[in-house]
Amino acid sequence: MSIEKYDLVVLGSGPAGFSAAMRAIDFGKSVCLVEAQHLGGAGIMNGALTSKAMWELSRDYSIASSVMRGYRASGLNVDYKQVQKTIMQAAKQKQLQMLSQIETYAEPTEKFGNITLKHGWGKFIDSHTIEVKSEKNTELVHGDNFIIATGSRPRPMPDVEIDQERIIDSEGIMNLKEFPERMIILGSGIIGCEFATIFSNYNQTEVHLLDRQHKVIPYEDDDLSSFVSKNLENNGVIIHHTANLRCIRKRPDFLEVVLDYQDGHSKVIEVDVALVAIGRIPNLDNIGLENVGIERTDRGYLNINEVCATDDFKACNVFAAGDVSGHAQLYSVGELQGRYIVEALYGNLEYPLDYSNMSTLMFFKPEVAAVGLNEKACQKRGIPYKVATYSNSLVNRAVAMRAIDGFIKIIVSDDGKDRILGMRAAGPQASTLITSIAYQITQKGTLKDIRQNVHPHPSISEGVQECLRVFEEKSIYKPKAFPDLIKLKSWKPEKVKEA
Numbered sequence: 218m219s220i221e222k223y224d225l226v227v228l229g230s231g232p233a234g235f236s237a238a239m240r241a242i243d244f245g246k247s248v249c250l251v252e253a254q255h256l257g258g259a260g261i262m263n264g265a266l267t268s269k270a271m272w273e274l275s276r277d278y279s280i281a282s283s284v285m286r287g288y289r290a291s292g293l294n295v296d297y298k299q300v301q302k303t304i305m306q307a308a309k310q311k312q313l314q315m316l317s318q319i320e321t322y323a324e325p326t327e328k329f330g331n332i333t334l335k336h337g338w339g340k341f342i343d344s345h346t347i348e349v350k351s352e353k354n355t356e357l358v359h360g361d362n363f364i365i366a367t368g369s370r371p372r373p374m375p376d377v378e379i380d381q382e383r384i385i386d387s388e389g390i391m392n393l394k395e396f397p398e399r400m401i402i403l404g405s406g407i408i409g410c411e412f413a414t415i416f417s418n419y420n421q422t423e424v425h426l427l428d429r430q431h432k433v434i435p436y437e438d439d440d441l442s443s444f445v446s447k448n449l450e451n452n453g454v455i456i457h458h459t460a461n462l463r464c465i466r467k468r469p470d471f472l473e474v475v476l477d478y479q480d481g482h483s484k485v486i487e488v489d490v491a492l493v494a495i496g497r498i499p500n501l502d503n504i505g506l507e508n509v510g511i512e513r514t515d516r517g518y519l520n521i522n523e524v525c526a527t528d529d530f531k532a533c534n535v536f537a538a539g540d541v542s543g544h545a546q547l548y549s550v551g552e553l554q555g556r557y558i559v560e561a562l563y564g565n566l567e568y569p570l571d572y573s574n575m576s577t578l579m580f581f582k583p584e585v586a587a588v589g590l591n592e593k594a595c596q597k598r599g600i601p602y603k604v605a606t607y608s609n610s611l612v613n614r615a616v617a618m619r620a621i622d623g624f625i626k627i628i629v630s631d632d633g634k635d636r637i638l639g640m641r642a643a644g645p646q647a648s649t650l651i652t653s654i655a656y657q658i659t660q661k662g663t664l665k666d667i668r669q670n671v672h673p674h675p676s677i678s679e680g681v682q683e684c685l686r687v688f689e690e691k692s693i694y695k696p697k698a699f700p701d702l703i704k705l706k707s708w709k710p711e712k713v714k715e716a
């Protein structure tokens with residue numbers, strides 16, 4: 218059997234694998250991209266793009282059905298099948314762009330390398346060979362270097378069998394035939410809260426959300442968790458705080474869900490669909506890790522170093538990027554790592570891999586964005602900080618939009634240096650606002666560095682400007698006049714550490 222040879226072989230075409238492959242052709246390399254399922258991985262299908270398409274559509278619907286804006290739409294109705302069709306059009310559009318680029322670079326040119334896409338399951342035979350197995354055939358592929366970018370899948374819930382019809386996870390959303398009348402979402406992290414937002418926006422489904430703790434998105438500070446909880450409830454979501462799932466009994470026409478609360482009482486509810494969203498686990502089974510001597514961490518991820526190598530850089534030809542790496546499971550992290558590996562291999566590394574400025578966008582109602590440290594993280598690390606909060610209800614643009622629900626919260630170090638440590642933004646355009654502070658975190662910026670920036674009017678970003686002014690007691694609107702809307706406080710550990 219003849220073996221095709223490549224400079225770089227990438228397992229998985231999600232954000233991590235695709236970005237690595239595309240960066241490698243910039244360096245004139247021959248690349249083989251192996252994909253077992255959907256081109257684009259969870260970055261496109263059953264993941265980031267499809268869920269965001271669904272969120273956007275649900276938000277439009279929710280705005281159209283509102284009655285507080287001087288208009289009242291009549292005859293408004295929504296059809297799940299049509300919604301699904303629109304989402305699939307979005308996914309298809311993106312996949313066709315990816316395919317078009319792959320086809321454009323099928324042959325090498327003087328300046329660029331070339332890329333070959335193979336559909337099939339990739340598995341290491343040895344450290345320079347993988348087997349690619351599809352329904353039609355099995356072939357061997359040789360590579361000088363490899364990147365494992367096989368992503369993640371939903372974490373199974375003990376004793377809950379996913380049938381992807383009535384008991385689904387995020388991979389089964391597209392299998393639903395219509396809006397369920399009643400639904401429970403198990404897990405109140407980002408995916409759980411995003412789908413609770415989406416289904417409650419459509420107002421066709423009675424949405425229950427199981428939250429094992431007191432607050433949803435438990436890793437965030439209490440003010441943000443409470444804000445998200447309150448808004449979900451205002452949108453009609455029934456949140457079962459401090460509840461654990463005992464079991465789901467499948468009846469012919471409904472599911473019987475038994476919940477046990479921390480205070481000892483239990484509740485039985487009836488729903489039509491249960492959606493499990495309790496985290497994601499890496500796809501590392503049956504890819505031949507044992508044939509290349511790579512071990513997994515206690516948490517099941519790949520043990521990678523500062524350049525995403527699975528061993529000492531000079532001795533290593535197997536790298537890992539994206540959700541398998543054990544870093545935050547975000548599209549941008551996968552892209553960053555994938556591109557970084559290629560630059561480490563074929564280019565000159567100009568800066569170390571930096572995760573401190575990675576923003577997380579959460580598509581709730583309203584949207585929420587996070588970058589850098591929050592109060593919980595500062596306190597855990599013993600970092601003294603000051604924190605200012607500024608409500609959107611004082612920001613003219615938000616007032617004009619009639620969308621005053623939200624706030625800006627910025628944290629700076631309280632060590633005389635005033636270094637920007639983190640920001641949380643909730644409200645319209647939060648996803649755009651976060652990048653200015655993310656940039657300051659990358660640049661190790663201080664309050665002094667950014668206070669000269671003048672923000673245009675009327676913009677939501679004026680809230681960031683005012684929030685920064687609060688630290689120096691120079692804001693136009695004052696905490697004394699609006700104690701509930703503008704806040705400044707500080708925290709110091711007993712033993713102070715450097716930020």
Ligand SMILES: Cc1cc2nc3c(=O)[nH]c(=O)nc-3n(C[C@H](O)[C@H](O)[C@H](O)COP(=O)(O)OP(=O)(O)OC[C@H]3O[C@@H](n4cnc5c(N)ncnc54)[C@H](O)[C@@H]3O)c2cc1C
Nearest residue numbers: 229231232233253258259260265339368539540546547548
């Ligand atoms: C519902 C949902 C919403 C999300 N929303 C966001 C968001 O708004 N913003 C954000 O930043 N992140 C979001 N994420 C997370 C984001 O999608 C992931 O972090 C990202 O897709 C991970 O990229 P990756 O390349 O590591 O893996 P993946 O995207 O999972 O891609 C891995 C690919 O590898 C393939 N593969 C697996 N094993 C093999 C094998 N042996 N051989 C060949 N191919 C293989 C898989 O089929 C898959 O296509 C969301 C995730 C979900 C599930």
Ligand SMILES: NC(=O)c1ccc[n+]([C@@H]2O[C@H](COP(=O)([O-])OP(=O)(O)OC[C@H]3O[C@@H](n4cnc5c(N)ncnc54)[C@H](O)[C@@H]3O)[C@@H](O)[C@H]2O)c1
Nearest residue numbers: 404405406407408409429494495496497546547578579580
């Ligand atoms: N907008 C975005 O950036 C975005 C959107 C969706 C997903 N993602 C990524 O996908 C990853 C997975 O999302 P997720 O929401 O599934 O995970 P998550 O880690 O954000 O949240 C999981 C939730 O499930 C709860 N949980 C865990 N085990 C449970 C159990 N047995 N019973 C009840 N609750 C349980 C946890 O307490 C937590 O609240 C995230 O870490 C995130 O990085 C990102």
